[in-house]
Amino acid sequence: MARDDIDITLPDLAGRRVVLTGGSDGMGLIMADRLAAAGADLVLPVRNRAKGEAVAVRLRTKNPGARVALHDLDLSSLASVRSFGTALTAEGAPVHLLINNAGVMTPPSRQTTADGHELQFGTNHLGHVALVGHLWPLLLAGEARVVSQVSVAARSGRIAWDDLDSERAYNGQRAYSRSKIALALFARALDEKSRRAGWGVRSVVSHPGVAPTNLLAARPEIGRDADTTGVKVVRWLSSRGLLLGTVETAALPALVAATTAAPRSDVLYGPTGFGHVGGAPGTHALYPPLRDLAAADRMWDASVSLAGVAQAFERGA
Template sequence: MAHWTAADIPDQTGRTIVITGANSGLGYVSALELARHGADVVMVVRDPSKGETARRAILTAVPNAKVELALADLADLDSIAAFASGFVASGRRLDVLMNNAGIMMPPRRVTKQGFELQFGTNHLAHFALTLRLLPAFAGSADARVVTMSSGLHKSGHIHFDDLGAVKTYSRSGAYSQSKIANVYFALELDRLLRAEKLPIKSVLAHPGYASTNLQSTGPTGFMSWLLKFGNAFMAQPPEMGALPQLYAATAPGVEGGQFYGPDGRNEMKGYPTLVQPVDRAKDPAIARRLWTVSEEVTGVRWP
């Protein structure tokens, strides 16, 4: 695994990979590199204009790339359901789902269904999308669900008495809650898949501190300025930040329940390596409780 780069991605010809948030940042880099290695890439985007610009950029870099757009607003469970049902009904086999999209530290807003935006987009959307797409994995020789978390999950807690951050809203606290929710979800998904002996691997990744528009499209005021400064002087480029999720999605030997992040100091920068979630993120009782709540509020249940 030492100094693994995108050049080490195995041939992906014949594999279909769905990537959320694929028009920019880590999602765009992942789509580009997977297309470069032969995958059929489905770029799930909210804005068709921005998505088409990104798709054309990939085709310019890789003229024979197999890339297509699919529209889904992750802040709207109905939009997610429409995309997923259409994909499953098409009969296409899915090999990898990359739960990449996210939003970071905006002022308090809510999704169409009324969930706090970060929890709704970063966790509930990908929870619902993954469960709805499970039937499409049938027949895949190496099926994987890769869920993107963050090093900031380590400061996260699930506030079951105030999941919507109605009583108290902290931009960073809500973000960390959504990112530890990603960990609980991926590990509980791994346990369920193993219990049912389903040949799908649920894997986690985080990018360290990568310079993307995640830091500029959500935060406002002083936090926006601080993150722009960090992007300029402290962050690694998105091409490096995407490596852990690319490794999780493609490398031989990856196992369900594993977590990949950068190998540098404090997991901020570097090449992909196995990392560990914070201890409380391994608590199966909290994971099960969050799963049950997520089923109830999304209306999407384990099949």
């Protein structure tokens, strides 16, 4: 199948409230556009308000009548996540779909969040755990689906249970992999707990494969002043249609996970080409580090405690 032929059709999402993190750039922006076009009541939490306003104008212009609301959110600050949750809760509208898509990748040196956690673990993982917790009453009310976006980096590695914040030893790529493994384990635990308790919330895991997004591009705010060699190689291969996906195809697995009629938590939604780095969206086996439900339960306990949201889930019990 040629990459130009890779696409999906979304169902009508009119009346469905969707919260999408990381929706102002890259594949997140592609997701936002497709969700708005499908009629979703789209909530975009953004760190850069000016950038978010420009995106909202773009989405409304391209999709006349689109419902797009902006809110401030910095996933690297638990206080900011709490404020966002409070604001949405005050609005009172159920949330039907939450896509945990935003992330940061491989700062060259160890950095910390506002709460002192290693930046990738704190942003990619704990920020989204806190988001689920602070939106929990709205997710319950909407019998929501939660999609957590991970990475091919989660196919190997392990959780350092005695060093979750990489204080003893920091390697950017290893810390990134662990943050994505952690998020996937939490997501699997969420689905298992919801099934057992009858909460009515489903939780699934997706990944985009490999595509020329901005994750490895120059990011001065995290100490990366120039594009990495990795992103240059990815751009070269993607532009020539070699093996990898595009930003457009990378957005599709999460959208499939978000809208499929029969969601599964025992698979990964991702590209189905060679090595799962490109190709049409579908499902494939969970990576080995994501298969242990005992580890998922352990990650749940650690995560809801560190994110300060353990009590939130008692409301669904």
